[in-house]
Amino acid sequence: xxxxxxxxxxxxxxxxxxxxxxxxxxxxxxxxxxxxxxxxxxxxxxxxxxxxxxxxxxxxxxxxxxxxxxxxxxxxxxxxxxxxxxxxxxxxxxxxxxxxxxxxxxxxxxxxxxxxxxxxxxxxxxxxxxxxxxxxxxxxxxxxxxxxxxxxxxxxxxxxxxxxxxxxxxxxxxxxxxxxxxxxxxxxxxxxxxxxxxxxxxxxxxxxxxxxxxxxxxxxxxxxxxxxxxxxxxxxxxxxxxxxxxxxxxxxxxxxxxxxxxxxxxxxxxxxxxxxxxxxxxxxxxxxxxxxxxxxxxxxxxxxxxxxxxxxxxxxxxxxxxxxxxxxxxxxxxxxxxxxxxxxxxxxxxxxxxxxxxxxxxxxxxxxxxxxxxxxxxxxxxxxxxxxxxxxxxxxxxxxxxxxxxxxxxxxxxxxxxxxxxxxxxxxxxxxxxxxxxxxxxxxxx
Amino acid sequence: xxxxxxxxxxxxxxxxxxxxxxxxxxxxxxxxxxxxxxxxxxxxxxxxxxxxxxxxxxxxxxxxxxxxxxxxxxxxxxxxxxxxxxxxxxxxxxxxxxxxxxxxxxxxxxxxxxxxxxxxxxxxxxxxxxxxxxxxxxxxxxxxxxxxxxxxxxxxxxxxxxxxxxxxxxxxxxxxxxxxxxxxxxxxxxxxxxxxxxxxxxxxxxxxxxxxxxxxxxxxxxxxxxxxxxxxxxxxxxxxxxxxxxxxxxxxxxxxxxxxxxxxxxxxxxxxxxxxxxxxxxxxxxxxxxxxxxxxxxxxxxxxxxxxxxxxxxxxxxxxxxxxxxxxxxxxxxxxxxxxxxxxxxxxxxxxxxxxxxxxxxxxxxxxxxxxxxxxxxxxxxxxxxxxxxxxxxxxxxxxxxxxxxxxxxxxxxxx
Ligand SMILES: NC(=O)c1ccc[n+]([C@@H]2O[C@H](COP(=O)([O-])OP(=O)(O)OC[C@H]3O[C@@H](n4cnc5c(N)ncnc54)[C@H](O)[C@@H]3O)[C@@H](O)[C@H]2O)c1
Numbered sequence: 129x130x131x132x133x134x135x136x137x138x139x140x141x142x143x144x145x146x147x148x149x150x151x152x153x154x155x156x157x158x159x160x161x162x163x164x165x166x167x168x169x170x171x172x173x174x175x176x177x178x179x180x181x182x183x184x185x186x187x188x189x190x191x192x193x194x195x196x197x198x199x200x201x202x203x204x205x206x207x208x209x210x211x212x213x214x215x216x217x218x219x220x221x222x223x224x225x226x227x228x229x230x231x232x233x234x235x236x237x238x239x240x241x242x243x244x245x246x247x248x249x250x251x252x253x254x255x256x257x258x259x260x261x262x263x264x265x266x267x268x269x270x271x272x273x274x275x276x277x278x279x280x281x282x283x284x285x286x287x288x289x290x291x292x293x294x295x296x297x298x299x300x301x302x303x304x305x306x307x308x309x310x311x312x313x314x315x316x317x318x319x320x321x322x323x324x325x326x327x328x329x330x331x332x333x334x335x336x337x338x339x340x341x342x343x344x345x346x347x348x349x350x351x352x353x354x355x356x357x358x359x360x361x362x363x364x365x366x367x368x369x370x371x372x373x374x375x376x377x378x379x380x381x382x383x384x385x386x387x388x389x390x391x392x393x394x395x396x397x398x399x400x401x402x403x404x405x406x407x408x409x410x411x412x413x414x415x416x417x418x419x420x421x422x423x424x425x426x427x428x429x430x431x432x433x434x435x436x437x438x439x440x441x442x443x444x445x446x447x448x449x450x451x452x453x454x455x456x457x458x459x460x461x462x463x464x465x466x467x468x469x470x471x472x473x474x475x476x477x478x479x480x481x482x483x484x485x486x487x488x489x490x491x492x493x494x495x496x497x498x499x500x501x502x503x504x505x506x507x508x509x510x511x512x513x514x515x516x517x518x519x520x521x522x523x524x525x526x527x528x529x530x531x532x533x534x535x536x537x538x539x540x541x542x543x544x545x546x547x548x549x550x551x552x553x554x555x556x557x558x559x560x561x562x563x564x565x566x567x568x569x570x571x572x573x574x
Numbered sequence: 575x576x577x578x579x580x581x582x583x584x585x586x587x588x589x590x591x592x593x594x595x596x597x598x599x600x601x602x603x604x605x606x607x608x609x610x611x612x613x614x615x616x617x618x619x620x621x622x623x624x625x626x627x628x629x630x631x632x633x634x635x636x637x638x639x640x641x642x643x644x645x646x647x648x649x650x651x652x653x654x655x656x657x658x659x660x661x662x663x664x665x666x667x668x669x670x671x672x673x674x675x676x677x678x679x680x681x682x683x684x685x686x687x688x689x690x691x692x693x694x695x696x697x698x699x700x701x702x703x704x705x706x707x708x709x710x711x712x713x714x715x716x717x718x719x720x721x722x723x724x725x726x727x728x729x730x731x732x733x734x735x736x737x738x739x740x741x742x743x744x745x746x747x748x749x750x751x752x753x754x755x756x757x758x759x760x761x762x763x764x765x766x767x768x769x770x771x772x773x774x775x776x777x778x779x780x781x782x783x784x785x786x787x788x789x790x791x792x793x794x795x796x797x798x799x800x801x802x803x804x805x806x807x808x809x810x811x812x813x814x815x816x817x818x819x820x821x822x823x824x825x826x827x828x829x830x831x832x833x834x835x836x837x838x839x840x841x842x843x844x845x846x847x848x849x850x851x852x853x854x855x856x857x858x859x860x861x862x863x864x865x866x867x868x869x870x871x872x873x874x875x876x877x878x879x880x881x882x883x884x885x886x887x888x889x890x891x892x893x894x895x896x897x898x899x900x901x902x903x904x905x906x907x908x909x910x911x912x913x914x915x916x917x918x919x920x921x922x923x924x925x926x927x928x929x930x931x932x933x934x935x936x937x938x939x940x941x942x943x944x945x946x947x948x949x950x951x952x953x954x955x956x957x958x959x960x961x962x963x964x965x966x967x968x969x970x971x972x973x974x975x976x977x978x979x980x981x982x983x984x985x986x987x988x989x990x
Binding site: 201202203204205206207208215218219220221224504 | 706711
């Protein structure tokens, strides 16, 4: 079966979710493009969007419309080429409208799993619960053709376990998109020991079609991305806890967040990132990893936050909900005080300034992540920055050095334990999936 | 040889802010003023400069595509928003793509020359931010031969036409110098615009304009092969107005002669819209119109001290310098690189920012050029005033429509 044939009937299960909706959009766009190729005229392409939630599916349709329109407007140059022989569609406006309608028409929403029965390819993106995933995959196996492949988006469940429990005989592979799938370039491809080569190859081909950066990871809970992120986050919490003893929580959280952003030149500080992912999601992944890896992964502060009902995460418009930090228009405005169970507003003339002063100055000529991201002299600037951090005797530099070393240690262990095949793969995940300017396996502050 | 049969003056001029991305007050999602607002603002700005607004005999509106941008035709009958006395007087709208403004100026001139009016109020207007640029490209493609070329054309129809010209120029005369000259043109346009509070790029704070342009490589996948977005004039809303007068009309306005400029020659030329340009590195219609204007005025380009050219793209600016005779064929890039077109150079071009810097509300641009020459030659240009040397007392503009298919050119000097 060719890839195009396989793509003529696809299902996304959990299509209304955060990940499922993005995957649905990407696939619907690719299928719409395929449907326009001369050899495919008259063929029906069908993307079954399956989800338990009818409201969610209604929202999915609106999402697909709005995002497909935006993408078509941006990609009009390429679309015109695709429509070159459609004499009846002349203007950008006409072509964009037709393409958007085509993308929408790919999507067949359903609340019934049975809708997937004709699919040769199933993307699974439902809740991260082993019994539910296993049960749904089993039911799917019963109804889909024997040659169907299963792509699961799980963040932490071993693929081999799903394969065995659902009886898929190697027709499953982990295709781990990052959130949101249409924007994030990175996809980790996870083969279980029993994954059939043709299944993995198809995943790679589709990943390429969707113009993703594909990085292989071994079937070890957390894979590369979360394998680094969870441990990196726990390191940040330990540093904060140590500081909190004398300084109190607001200063401690603020300090470590700043060091991990400015001193480490990352796009956001570690607590903002945990908030972005969701503190509950963080703990969930941490627990699954802990269980499968038999590694003590936890921190009492994470439990306390969840107990206090402070969960982070995002609003439907993408803005961040309060977690360790509180946000307004994308800016941090307050920090959570675990003792008082309330937020303390930033005070640039008071406690915030004191905390900053204690860290000491940033290296001379400091340019932040944003300025360096597009800078032609980025590599030289990074080296100069970390050379300076290595030489400075300030508490900020010390915290940063420990952070850089810990991150490198985590990354090296991912390679040593075979989760990543090569150092480049860990570095690739952090740069393309987490937008770091450099990989954790480096010789900074060595 | 064509001669001015009588004296014709521009006695007053005004422009609105040219609104669009880059201006602080521009918000794509908030409501914005419409055509009638702009026509009224620019027109009133002119009438406020004369003693008796009721003395105006007629109105001419220059506009390209309000019929699609705003779903509004019949703009001639909108002139009364400027002054109630204009209702009941003759007024019409003329169209010649992006030269619509230039055509409106020439229409008023002919009306005055024909003795049909002593005071003709010209307003050029376009309100284009009603649609996103990708849809605006379809509308603007109407300036080309739509039936034959829209389907095969690029998503960004006109940018691609001028990208082709830039590509050919690079090939024939050197890619590096062409690209560098395009960057310098952009830099010069924004620098001039920063002196002009009404310009779309007035708020531009980019520190290194030239290197910003140079490092933004053209991307044919998302835009065009040989130009980047900084090479393009932006999408703008705005209007410009001038008052064209006979000797008698000038007297009626109560203005001193020294406050007016005299039209000493004009040219108006078209090329076959259904045919392709002969040579992509030449703007021959622009050249023809400018020559006609200069010949009629009996002056040479060395007698001209201030220039307004139609830089819808940076490459058009360079080609227009050649078409006006500032540089030979293939020498325009070096001419720009030499700094000669900068405000401190010997032949300042587009002193208020031009289309790239001031903005390009299509139907307004030709009128705006005439307005700027009036400002410069009468010493009213404010912060963007350049020195007009006594041995080069003239100003010239060339307002171009489409891919060099309609061009109007006028030569002025301060009235005495
Ligand atoms: N959110 C992330 O950042 C992220 C990143 C990578 C991978 N993932 C993984 O993707 C998967 C989905 O995560 P999410 O964040 O999109 O979750 P989500 O809660 O936003 O979406 C899950 C969707 O699945 C639907 N669903 C639940 N049970 C179902 C069933 N039995 N049948 C059909 N639909 C069902 C729900 O209605 C919901 O719409 C998880 O495995 C998660 O680990 C998430």
